[in-house]
Amino acid sequence: MFNLISKAPSSAKNDILSGLTVALALVPEAVAFAFVAQVDPLVGLYAAFIVGLITSIFGGRPGMISGATGALAVVMVSLVVEHGVEYLFATVLLMGILQVIAGVFKLGKFIRMVPHPVMLGFVNGLAIVIFLAQLGQFKVADSHGELQWMQGSPMYIMLGLVALTMFIIQFLPKLTTAIPSSLAAILVVTGLVIGFDLDTRSVLDYLKDMSGNVDATIAGGFPQFHIPMVPFNWETFTIIFPYALVLAAIGLIESLLTLTLIDEITETRGNSNRECIGQGAANMTCGVFGAMGGCAMIGQSMININSGGRSRLSGITAALLLLGFILFAAGLIEMIPLAALVGVMFMVVLGTFEWSSFRLMNRVPKTDAFVIVLVSGVTVITDLAIAVCVGVIVSALVFAWEHAKHIYTSNYIDDEGSKVYELHGPLFFGSVKNFADLFDVNSDPSDVIIEFKHSRVADHSAIEAIDNLAERYTKAGKKLHLRHLSQDCRDLLEKAKDLVEVNVIEDPKYKVASDKLA
Structure with a gap:
């Protein structure tokens, strides 16, 4: 129904243009996850840059995009609220060490043991999560700073621009593959909004609404080397270790499942143990440069694959351009209409969701169908790591029962x-x-x-x-x-x-x- 894989051959041009598309889509995502974790937007943007760059160079899956993610942010928020952001940086540093250890001991291979129904549930659940996250873009802050749903013409304009973005992404590849359809859609919609002076929300409006600060901006400098300002003693370790362990597990599970998905889509094979080490090195770097850490992002990875990005160059380009936006082009990026980025993410949702799973429900054993629905639901309600663990346990128990x-x-x-x-x-x-x-x-x-x-x-x-x-x-x-x-x-x-x-x-x-x- 929705074409997920670009027909354009792999090339440096495709990788660079794809990286530009991903970088544009990374900005609101990184900002949103920073707000979820209750840290400064630049902490999320720096994480997207650092994790994206290091995993693209040293990770185990060319073409996969990593950055700040919601799955990690929802765990981080309680640590930040209770102990402060410096403890978060120390936790991210320890998280990276644990991930490197997992890679050194070759624990990444165990992701291959995840049953296919769990993979389907993971993909469907994450697609739903991405969809629900985009609905927040249709809210605006009222006079009291509370977010309310858009009404009247702003809502109609937003919906119309989203629909136009999705139309361009779906049908432009039938005419030409010279430019990624997602990038073309963002440029066309941005040009229409500026040219006709349409009253619609931009990235800057979203940033102001989320922060409550009229002077909010994504502009900043280079990430600064920063040793976490926490006491390096046993008490600190007992505080950060449980969080680091959970974050390391969630990060690796989401990254390795995304790696497996991209393997299937591109019919190539990544190196899961190398990805563990790459993710760990990236998070260790985040911990000493004041960033919130991250892992693989299935949405941005699908944008990259769909736009023709296949090599490490696409991820490197996305990371470097993101840093360039922060340093030199914040004003231009803040002008991009949210509708264009929402439309791109909606197409990611449609392309990521395994629509074939509906047809499979009557063809596979009832237990497999139950696992698909269970993992999807738990992913939406709680988080990915719990959902995958629940799915694997249920699948193992079913297997044991049947073979008994x-x-x-x-x-x-x-x-x-x-x-x-x-x-x-x-x-x-x-x-x-x-x-x-x-x-x-x-x-x-x-x-x-x-x-x-x-x-x-x-x-x-x-x-x-x-x-x-x-x-x-x-x-x-x-x-x-x-x-x-x-x-x-x-x-x-x-x-x-x-x-x-x-x-x-x-x-x-x-x-x-x-x-x-x-």
Whole structure:
């Protein structure tokens, strides 16, 4: 329905123009998230510049845009309110250190374990969040400084300009790909507003409304090196560490899921561990340059991809141009109509939302459909990290429940008169109850064999179940034989270790997930 991927070939021109488009869209976003965190707008803009530049150079996903984000801002606000902005800078510094450690220990690979329904829920939920965030642009401050919905002609003009922006973005690529359609839409709408002197809100109006300061501006100087002014002691560490841990987790989850999404769209593959290190280095830099830190931004990343940005040059260009706006061109950027930027973000929403998920609802298992809806809802209500964790946990429990029912035995009496239980299916914490119910200890003959050739012992719960079953047969005065258990399983058995029949050639070799082996 809505074309998400630019048909323009990858080139330096496309990357530079795409970077310009992203830089223009970054300004109101960075300002808005700074206000959410209750810090100065420049703290958010500096974060967008620093994080955007460093991750573009050193990160693991060319074409992905990073900066100040709402997911982090909503966590930061309570720290700022309670302890002040200096503690925020110290927290961001520690957050970066934790992210670098995650990359060094190659923890980024675990993002590949996120199930596809969780990914769909993440994308849909984030699209809804981006949409809801844009609705705030349709509010103006009244005489008491309270934000109220627009009324009358200002609302109609705003809606008309948003619709024009979306029209240009959707249909210009059918005529030419010489210039990114989003950039063209911003320039055309800005030209119309200035040329016809239309009464509509600009970036400067938004900045004044949000700050309550008629002299508000995005103009500023270079970020200054600034060691956080906090006591470097244990008490400070206990204050900032919980926040740093949560921020590091949210930042990495959002960044790595965005990386995975861009991988799928562009049919290329990023490096998740390198992205962890890049994000961490960027946030460490933010912590000592008075910025609020950040992570990947799915909205701006989609603008970049849709505008033809594919290489690191696009992200570098966006970051440097953003700094240029702050230093030299604040007045020009403040003139841009909010309607143009809202229209760009609405197209991002339409392109990001997985509309195909509606068709999938009747084709996928009900549990997968439930996970998609659950993750989308939790993303909107709480935050991304909680939503993804909830989705992964629910998916894992569903998986365990389904596979717990797949364990069964084929029973027969062999030539020696022994009863053989040929076990099939995985033996793990979810299936141990079903496993115990497969055996009739009282009615079995005096000699019993359990054949594990077609089964897999997965964890220590399974080992305990085997031990307990062996104890039941022993108490009943019956002889039990355990065949084809791996060496690590035999090492973990306590009560049944003497019942295992060892076959060096045929016995499998695998590792049981158990703390005892660590």
